[in-house]
Amino acid sequence: MATSPSNAVLGDVYVDDLISSCGGVLDYAKPAGVYFKERIHKGCLRASVNLRRPQPLYGPLNFGRSTFDANWRIRDSSGLHGPWLKNFSTSSSACCSAGAAHDVSFDSSPPDERLADPSISPNLTTVSGNTLKMLSGSCYLPHPDKEETGGEDAHFICTDEQAIGVADGVGGWADVGVNAGLFAQELISNSVRAIKEEPKGSFNPTRVLEKAHSNTKAKGSSTACIIALNDKGLHAINLGDSGFIVVRDGCTIFRSPVQQHDFNFTYQLESGNGGDLPSSGEVFTIPVAPGDVIVAGTDGLFDNLYNNEITAVVVHAVRAGLEPQITAQKIAALARQRALDRNRQTPFSTAAQEAGFRYYGGKLDDITVVVSYISISISE
Numbered sequence: 001m002a003t004s005p006s007n008a009v010l011g012d013v014y015v016d017d018l019i020s021s022c023g024g025v026l027d028y029a030k031p032a033g034v035y036f037k038e039r040i041h042k043g044c045l046r047a048s049v050n051l052r053r054p055q056p057l058y059g060p061l062n063f064g065r066s067t068f069d070a071n072w073r074i075r076d077s078s079g080l081h082g083p084w085l086k087n088f089s090t091s092s093s094a095c096c097s098a099g100a101a102h103d104v105s106f107d108s109s110p111p112d113e114r115l116a117d118p119s120i121s122p123n124l125t126t127v128s129g130n131t132l133k134m135l136s137g138s139c140y141l142p143h144p145d146k147e148e149t150g151g152e153d154a155h156f157i158c159t160d161e162q163a164i165g166v167a168d169g170v171g172g173w174a175d176v177g178v179n180a181g182l183f184a185q186e187l188i189s190n191s192v193r194a195i196k197e198e199p200k201g202s203f204n205p206t207r208v209l210e211k212a213h214s215n216t217k218a219k220g221s222s223t224a225c226i227i228a229l230n231d232k233g234l235h236a237i238n239l240g241d242s243g244f245i246v247v248r249d250g251c252t253i254f255r256s257p258v259q260q261h262d263f264n265f266t267y268q269l270e271s272g273n274g275g276d277l278p279s280s281g282e283v284f285t286i287p288v289a290p291g292d293v294i295v296a297g298t299d300g301l302f303d304n305l306y307n308n309e310i311t312a313v314v315v316h317a318v319r320a321g322l323e324p325q326i327t328a329q330k331i332a333a334l335a336r337q338r339a340l341d342r343n344r345q346t347p348f349s350t351a352a353q354e355a356g357f358r359y360y361g362g363k364l365d366d367i368t369v370v371v372s373y374i375s376i377s378i379s380e
Contacts, residue, residue: 132290133377134162134229137325139332141300141367151366152181152222153298154188161195163203163228164370166242168298170221170268171365183220183271190215191226203228205237209278213269221270224281225256225296229374233288239281241266242368244296245307246286250315252307254286263355266299292374293318295331300367303348304338305331314371324371332369338362 136159142151152169167187169180190212198208205226212224223240236244236256243256259267259282267276288294293314295301301310310331317327338346339362352359 130376130378131231132229132288132374134372134374135324136164136370136372137323137328138370139325139328141332141336143364143366146366149179150181152184153366153368154184155368155370156188156192157370158192158195161228163195163226164296164372165191165226166296166298166368166370167222167224168242168366173220178219180220180222183216183218184222186216186218187212187222187224187269203230203235205235206278206281206283209237209281213278217271219271221268221275223266224269227294227296232285234284234286236284237281239267239269239276239278241299242297243302244294245310246288247293247295247311247314248289248291250311252311255307256284257282263351288374290374290376294372296370298366298368300365301335301369303365304335304346304362306347309334324373328369328371331371332367335367339364
């Protein structure tokens, strides 16, 4: 669906009035009740890239052409250009749907983002004998320059298995004539197949990702984030700079940490043994409660919106009784608006400045958003 950045997309969302004081995180800290499975991250060989830090940067970050050795890795070299918002690709919860690449106003200063204490609300996955369920919807906006090829993101929603996932093909592969979106699509398709093969009641996200990765043969590489709801809460694995947040009572109580070898150089899975391994991903078990909202996305979302900006849209959507798909559309639209804004500080510009670049504004990219509402599944 072709859309422009108008009230038809953003509706009456005045985000300034909705920002919670406990909106999100900038400096990550593990909240109580969240369990990490520790991983040992091995060193890796990086692509050799000439980064000229002294010169002012606005618009695209110019990394130049990478030179590679035997075990080379791709950096994301996508630039910032194109002033449009169109070709929404959306999906709501179905038996199992895979969405591949086919497809409001804030203070300009970066917010002081902190994790709320999840202990303020019950962390129960089973409530009064009733289990929880996850109702999901999604929105995908390919980069305007990649609409014909569908962009490089992919995602899935599996309602029966209560699972969602996203993958982001690394754009730097385009420099050597490879569409990494095909790798992301195949990885997502294989993830869905692996999830369906999991023993009932014993979902293992690492096993799912390992199986999906081993069966993916397309050239390229991508990030991966897979999340499932079971009787212990959310069970998830994240590798790279895609990820997810958990929103409760208007506050961000959890955000998956970004995994990068260096600025704009994400952990990534690649066919064969050229990239990071699925075992390098971080595994999480997160207790959830009715009313919690999960927002998963690729870096096109998290590079352009701070956690409290995402949370503000979620709060408005929940108050208005909007379905997850509409909430995902609103979040994606705001992320695209920020990506095109040259006058605001964004998470990406903050990271670029911390890495030594003189950079301001958003980063135009593929944007995938999957929103899941946690509610009670009434036992019959």
